[in-house]
Amino acid sequence: MQRRDFLGASAGALAGLGLLGIGREASAAAVSVANPLGVSGGRTPVTTLNTRTLGFRMNNGVKEYHLVAEPVEQEVAPGMTALFWGYNGSSPGPTIEAIEGDRVRIFVTNKLPEHTTIHWHGILLPAGMDGVGGLTQPQIKPGETYVYEFTLGKSGTFMYHPHADEMVQMAQGMMGMFIVHPKNPAERRVDRDYAFMLASYKIDPGTRRPDPSEMLDFNLWTFNSRTFPAIAPLVARTGERVRIRVANLTMTNHPVHVHGVDFRVTGTDGGWVPEAGQWPEVTTDVAVGQIRVIEFVAKAPGDWALHCHKSHHTMGPMGHGVPNMLGVDQAAATAKIEALLPGQHYMEMGSNGMADMQDMAAMAAMMPLPPNTLPMMTGEGPFGPIEMGGMFTLLKVRDAQKPGDYSDPGWYEHPPGTVARPADSKAFSGIPT
């Protein structure tokens, strides 16, 4: 054995040694926004929301990583845990970061009850390293460890995921990001580099394991297998250049919208987009099996929403067959239904909209939800209920945020006179409508 040069973060090194064990709980409350180690030479390391970068070691000039495919119990948001399959204790697995030109050797240990493989999505490599079970390699049976080895010929944003019983294994949360930084540290340099994966799950109320048979009707729309408000915020100092890498392994497209900035799509999982091919956007659609890299300068301080623009994807679990009560006078029926349910709290809902669902979540003691289920909408902001869920988080831009400081600065304090306010009726009297 050659000299072992452990350069990874301690957690990454432990994971590499397979010491983290199976089934530990990764709490969404312990949001990981720390600047991870492992990327040197003045490059900005990637911050993967709610998860971490995988540690590695150098072995005769080869970067060695160790991924352990295993069951994981993990919090989706406060009040709900899920039994995922993931890597190294989390879903998604830790982000692999390397540098263009690196030779990487990745050990994959299978602690799942069935065989698996890993496909390195978007990375150009020898066919035998592509990770398609049965086609380019034998399946990695439970208990076995395989090794993949290839050279990273180009920089960019990629993914890793199983290519064995793929429908089940990806539905269980097996995925991760693979970032290759440019060899030249000055090339495409940004001040903040964020990454997250879009993942959807069907976990019925009262259950904990994703249903792999579901194709369309998912009830959990997540960034990195977490839903709002458990998704870590993205923070930036005013004037900083920010990159966000978004990978989609759900079964549908997601128009990702960022408030407060205009951005350009600078890369895909196929590589970097030449400047001549970029145009300004505030929403970019990330289709299934795609990655979009967006970049912008955070010019305006504030708490800016970042979310999928499909409105059902910014909701918590809800039934899609519930009757439409909008505009319905339920008074007579409610009295009759209450009489049917003596001793229970029944409340009519939806006549004036669904915003009162946020109140329902707050009244959980009196009007409980099923166990291990998230409310349809949630989140308290400085001005009241935010009424969101699912694929929603915040971009927090502050003048005073120090470079390299990823800590949550709290709620934005608006300068006087810059917040929408109730209007006096005289003020708008006479304006044509």
Add this chain to the structure above:
Amino acid sequence: MTRTIPLYGGMAAAMLLLAGLAPAAAPPLEPVPALWLGQAPLRASELASMPLDADRVARIAILNAPALRPALREHGISPAQLAVLPLWQQTAAVDIGRDVLGLAQAPQGRTVLAQAVLDSVREARLAWLQLALASQTLQVCEQQARAADAALTLMEAQVQAGNAAEEKRLPLRQAARAAARERLHCAAALAKAQRRLASVLDLPDATTLRTAPLPALPASLPQADLPQWLAASPTGRQLQQQQAIEAAALLPRAASRSLRLPLTGALDPEGMPAVSAAQLELGLQQAGLRAQLADDWAALELAFQEYRSLSEQLPDAQSYTRVMLTHYNGMLGSVYELIDARAAEFALQRELLEKQAAFWEHAYTLEARLGAPVIINKEVRHAAP
């Protein structure tokens, strides 16, 4: 006073004529002499004014059931005499076989009377069971109708708001109408049960019968003891006594010849061991009674097990309603699913009531055959009338 007699003839015309000729203030003729009845009808009415249970109904039946009167008369007993017995002051449940009939010491000739009393009590109790069942079923039936009405009311409001169309409304309207019809049936069944019980107990038509709920089932069943039951039942005792008489009349005699085939050639009654045709007939009757008791017990056991199974199912159904409410709270499930869950609970409650009544029907039937209660209803203990 002259009266026009219509030209339809026979008995009806004669009765009208008699009515026209009778003094206006004359009381109607009683079919049964009031002196023979004595205070029994009054005592029965007093008992019937209280909530009825199996014990009260049995007492009323002995005092006042028309079906029992011929047997009483046959044995020189009048309701008037019965009505003044101190037995009716007893607060504990009356054991008919022990306290009223004294079956353990009853001479053979009183078997007919004993069985007549037991049968009358059984008939009254079964009529009471129908009343108690109908009364409780009507309450559930009304809940079912309310559930269907609540669903329809909500759907009507949805339609009114432009959120639902006919294909959603019409099935609920049909369901609500069906539930309303079912409620009518339940109310009619209650009225019929009241009429039936009043008739069985010869109570005035205007009597309002109130009933205690169906008794709870015991936690477990006693061990079946068919040989003992057979020996102790009035009919079984009678058969045994008759068998003893028959046996005494026959001299024991061994077979005096061997039998040869074919059987159709064996025509020598004197060559076989002695037996009478009556003995064989009594044996058949005894076997029939034994089989009947076994069937009764099997039916009781089945009703008990079915009731137990349903009663274990009911908490699950109630939990399901609560779960559906949590789904509704989270907008994870439809309010109609919630109402359906509650309606399913009501349906189960009805089934449970039916099984509860069936159990007691079998228990009272068996008691009538044995002359003693097999299942003791510990709930019965009430003030004497």
